[in-house]
Amino acid sequence: MAGTKKVGSTGRFGARYGAKLRRRVLDIEKKTSEPVRCPACATRALKRKAVGLWKCTKCDLLFAGGAYVPFTDAGKAAKRAITQRVTGDFLALRDDEDIEDVLEFLPNVDKDEEIVLDAKTVSTSDTEDLSDE
Known part of the structure; x- marks a missing residue:
């Protein structure tokens, strides 16, 4: 049938x-x-071995992924957040209201440095004045 x-x-x-x-x-x-591309060798050779286990038939890479797809939406979001933190792109993770908290969290920002936020320039001395109020 x-x-x-x-x-x-x-x-x-x-x-x-x-x-x-x-x-x-x-x-x-x-x-x-x-067919899905392998993250290591970029060939369309990924096969599902078990629930959540994916193996490339060309380079023999075995990794854990989603149950039905190798790369889930949640996994992609987590990977994006990790790479932003590793590369130092902290401003991409911030909210506009929490700029004071972000500036305190950034390790490499001088106190009198200017930061451009969505076509609006904010200096770190301005944000210190806002936190005193």
């Missing part, structure tokens, strides 16, 4: 389990089986 064009591999379920759940299974199976 082969899957049809519309329902794909979930045609094996027939009329059971409901259309929404069958659609979810179809989406997950498509994401799991599509």
Whole structure:
């Protein structure tokens, strides 16, 4: 019994389990089986070995990832935050209201240095005046 064009591999379920759940299974199976680039050698050779384990068939890189996709949205956000902290791009992580806290947190900012924030220049002496109020 082969899957049809519309329902794909979930045609094996027939009329059971409901259309929404069958659609979810179809989406997950498509994401799991599509070729993904290896982060080490950049070839489309990643294969899922187990739940959360992904292996490159070319360079034999084995790493932990998501259950159905090797790189999850939460993992991408965490990686972006880590690289911003490592490279020293602390202003990308700040809120506009918390500029005083950011300036205290930055290790390499002099007290009288000017910082450009969204086309608005703020000097560190100005923020000290705001914290005294």
